[in-house]
Amino acid sequence: MLFSDLELSEQLLKAVAEQGYLTPTPIQDKAIPVILQGRDVLAGAQTGTGKTAGFTLPLLQLLQNQPIPQKPRPVRVLILTPTRELAMQVYESVRTYGRHLPFFAEAIFGGVSINPQIQKIQRGADIVVATPGRLLDLIHQQHLDLSRVEHFVLDEADRMLDMGFIRDIRKIIALLPPKRQNLLFSATYAPEISALAEQILHDPVEIAVARKNAAADTVSQLVYPIKREYKRELLSYLIGNGNWRQVLVFVRTKHGADRLSKQLIKDGIRCAALHGDKSQGARVRALEDFKSGNITALIATDIAARGLDIDQLPHVVNFDLPQVAEDYVHRIGRTGRAGADGQAISLVDQEEAYLLAAIEKLLKREIPRVADTGYEKVSLDMGASKPKTAQTPKPAPKPHAARSVRPAAKPGSARKPASRQRSANR
Template identity: 50%
Template structure:
């Protein structure tokens, strides 16, 4: 079967040159299915997780349409709005938009909380072709008329299920109410619960639906392990694991902000280069943490679920769930931070007795049994044993698998 090319999708020459510069050679499945429909002006409902290539899928048609119109936006006016649930994801979308529009004369403004409102207003004073933002700050600038949506022709709602999890539904409805009725709209979501389906029905007109399978792609690339242990033994096991240099770039997920700070402090005291990222961190602190992690200045990033969908860093060798998430769906997004761009990866979970019900739910949802390292969990009526560090054979298994993953990412 002949593979589809970006040229065959109908993209313009400036965009094809930008794709070539970025070494994007072959469209991903969601790009191949989405780009022609969006170029034709259709509304679209996309079901796909972060890492599937969906950002370029919705960005390329928007850029082509806006460039063809050759309209200069008025002060405080924008022609396109892309909403993201977190500041990190908004900044990553902006990075992609800027890279793909390098050969076009289009202005992009990022409007997010935790950053200078004054600078954002000053940027909007010149008008913007594309605004990329989080719902709260977008609504803030709308209220003062420093962001006006009456001329919007393209609207994208990314990670809709995460938006609803974070309680943004009221802000989203305020933004949608301010949009012109004649526009092209896209909604992307990793899952499609009833609330997201209802939002899609109110937002989209006769949409094309594109759905990219998730489970089949996750299990073969990510080797998954679980340690059963008491909560009190998690710190010592984590420190023991991090003695292995094969754990070269690691995200450690905790359930709470306090837990993230505590784990980061323990690792820092042990001489490990580490940063923490969560909702109480300022935007400059978050950006520095991500820069340090990408560059290798920080070997470990400790994060809450706010980072599960917002971090797109290549070469992550291991994801460690210090605490299992409250919802099984979050587990899939957490471990998806490794095994990016076709590389291999390893996910390791610590499970104390109180988390065993969540673990069973995760395994049922994935239809996959996670490999147990060490002793199987004792009956609930028995006191769990204090864990020991992984044995030499298990450490070699982590080491070999981690090295293969890093070679694939290189």
């Protein structure tokens, strides 16, 4: 099937063609006709499947089928997202596909001044893409009215629940008119998602285009069992020896992101950290530099696990495994998108063995191990069921001579593994 086979206007087909797309992805193929019928939808789709266009295109078409209201435009489409980054991604998607249509869209999220957002909303917006907290702020200040919303989208619903937004979501839903179309998208399923779907959806059409809680088949996965003190050396070696031009690296903490970023810069690798303590301006600059190729590595906490839309991202590295197995699927879903091949590498130490076991239980398969990394490695005890406590005694480290860290290889050059001895500045 082609996009031209769907009931989309010439303006929308032109915008799609300008992006170089001819054939819809499976989620788009299934969701667009159903949404155009006005049905409620419960969609389970892995990240990178094109789900944003799957609801953006038909909603723009439905708006186009109706008379344009007088100014100021009332909000007729509300799209809720869990993070600022995802809100901006969806907003840009709306602008991209609606560029030939006379509709106004606005993005509402925290972390930036509220006054410019108030001014834009007061001018009128047909479509609002928002995070829950800032949206409620504008509503409480009586700058935003949701009484004429006709289409409501809850994007990344599972992440919304993980981040504790369920009360805010219920407050927002209570402000919407009873008669409306509801679309709920979730990358993974859980009992809480089913309960939420029962509350807000009316006779929904269920759409699933991937196995529940599964990684995309286009992503090759590898595990490097390695002692924690050698993780940074191995990562630096992989980037330099493989001449990687773009890699998204996930760490567990904000402090860890900043520390690793500084260490990789000392190794000669251009990189930036992305986490919740960064200002919105710094986060936008980091993403733009990463997408444009000005930096090679983006070191991120799980704030970046959802909504990052990076064309053909080749590599994702789990420097730290996530505490929640489902987040592994979201992380590696940043690569292997839209049919492209990708590689997901996890650097796993002994204390993370229980996390790896949970991930493999979720995936229902074992992730291949790399037997010889050239670095000191560990034997992962997959029978581990819980992490070591802080009181667990650890053997004293063996003495190592101080050494200097060799920088990452320049693109096009070969590089041997860095020394295995511990860095004096670590």
